[in-house]
Amino acid sequence: MKAFVVKEYAHPSKIPVTLDHPEPTVGPDTVLIDVYSAGLNFFDILQTQGKYQTKPPFPFVLGAEFAGTVARDSPIPPGCPLRPGQRVFGSAQGTYGERVAAHVSMIQPLPDTLSFDQGAGLFVTWPTSYEALVGRAQLKAGEWLLVTAAAGGVGIAAVQIAKALGAKVIAACSPSKMEVPLKYGGADHVVDYTKEGWQKEVLKITGGRGVDVVYDPVGRVKDSLKCIVWGGRVLVVGFAGGEIEKLPLNLVLLKHISVIGIFWGSYHQKNPSRAVEVWKELLELLSSGRVIPVVYTETYTLDTLVKGLDDLEKRKTWGKAIVRIREQPGEKAKL
Ligand SMILES: NC(=O)c1ccc[n+]([C@@H]2O[C@H](COP(=O)([O-])OP(=O)(O)OC[C@H]3O[C@@H](n4cnc5c(N)ncnc54)[C@H](OP(=O)(O)O)[C@@H]3O)[C@@H](O)[C@H]2O)c1
Structure with a gap:
């Protein structure tokens, strides 16, 4: 698959896009996601250089936030309410790739009112x-x-x-x-x-x-x-x-x-019941249209991701800067 793969520590500007990186495999309680959009974060720039607290083993795919669909061929863990094809958003290591494996606790359903671009920067902010x-x-x-x-x-x-x-x-x-x-x-x-x-x-x-x-x-x-x-x-x-x-x-x-x-x-570990409440209230608010996630006007692709990270590093972007990982036919915000 096409992905932004870090094979050794370097500034993002020195890292080329890889066209044939192996697809991720699922572990316990994880599902495969077809990534449509991914959120850019300042810590991505630190992570490619080994200056961030999370240091995955080489080679690793960069990116931490996604919006996409549960892959049609993904195994679904027993008792997990997700279904293949469902629109979702969340967080996982490796979202600057066409597919990512995400833990079910780090996935939320994407409200129908929101586009993949809007969903890609929601999970943390x-x-x-x-x-x-x-x-x-x-x-x-x-x-x-x-x-x-x-x-x-x-x-x-x-x-x-x-x-x-x-x-x-x-x-x-x-x-x-x-x-x-x-x-x-x-x-x-x-x-x-x-x-x-x-x-x-x-x-x-x-x-x-x-x-x-x-x-x-x-x-x-x-x-x-x-x-x-x-x-x-x-x-x-x-x-x-x-x-x-x-x-x-x-x-x-x-x-x-x-x-x-x-x-x-720290909420998922320290106060999981409050995390559940926050997500419930927040998804209701997001679905109501009273709040609308703000996406930076320039949208990047995997081929222009380095420019996106450079714009972020130079403090040019505002709202959430997004990288489009896949074509999104017919996909747009309904608000
Ligand atoms: N506590 C938590 O649980 C939690 C969760 C998420 C994020 N955070 C933290 O919150 C902070 C902001 O995150 P974010 O996602 O909003 O980041 P962001 O989208 O990159 O925005 C950061 C903003 O900070 C301002 N800024 C001021 N001095 C800056 C500098 N020297 N370099 C870069 N930006 C500077 C910039 O706005 P102006 O140009 O207008 O000054 C920039 O737009 C980060 O430190 C992040 O780690 C904390």
Whole structure:
């Protein structure tokens, strides 16, 4: 099969597409997926170079998120509700290939309302943002939320989910992306957080009060505390800025705030019953059309995947960047 195969550690730009990689085989509790679209992630670039925590043995196919169909010739484990041909999305190692073997616990049914492109970037970003806002920060209708990197994968999902919850959203992002959270996320306001003193704009928008909740996937918590309300909540989601942020605890005390972590990847092991609830609620929300996954306008193929990863590395993309693995006849978003 055609796939992006890593045979030794190298930057993605040095890796050619392989045309005749063997198809994966299934193990216990796994099914074969015909991959249609796959989501690009920054950690792919780290993984090809051996700089990511997950180091599969060589040769391995790159890619971690997919949308596709359960292969017609896939074995189905006993008791598994999946059926051959079913549209699904999920996560597995090796999604930049025409077929991938995925564990049944890492597969969800793809709502009819969503295209493969929209489904390919859902599996990690959307439950992370949903559980962060709903389960962890308990965001309420009418509250002010500040989202940093609001045009990025988890950020734009957070903006949409918060709007669906009835919150008022201030999106912060770099200047070239400011239209994205407004146009695709429904944010109420957007600020350029690369500008000195951007927090004053947030204070002005909130009538001098500050936001109730900060959602931060970048490492801009300390900056954001200049525009949080006394007693506010801060969600620590990630460190896209490249450094693990350190926070002086006197600020936590003086601002009387709660700093809340979210690690969605641990839920299946640490809190599986909540993971089931989150997926149920999220799939209902996604099916309702009140939220719509945002796909970056340039779609890549296996032949242009290196350009996609380069665009991602250079911080050009927004929403979820997608690589089309197969032709998708008649397949388009129904929203
Ligand atoms: N806690 C969890 O369970 C969980 C789950 C998923 C992801 N995450 C983490 O959340 C973070 C964001 O993930 P994502 O999927 O939203 O990523 P993404 O789509 O690549 O977006 C990241 C955004 O961060 C901003 N950014 C600021 N400084 C940056 C820098 N130095 N390099 C690159 N981007 C920079 C960029 O927006 P601007 O150009 O507008 O600044 C970029 O669009 C990652 O650190 C990821 O590991 C955590």
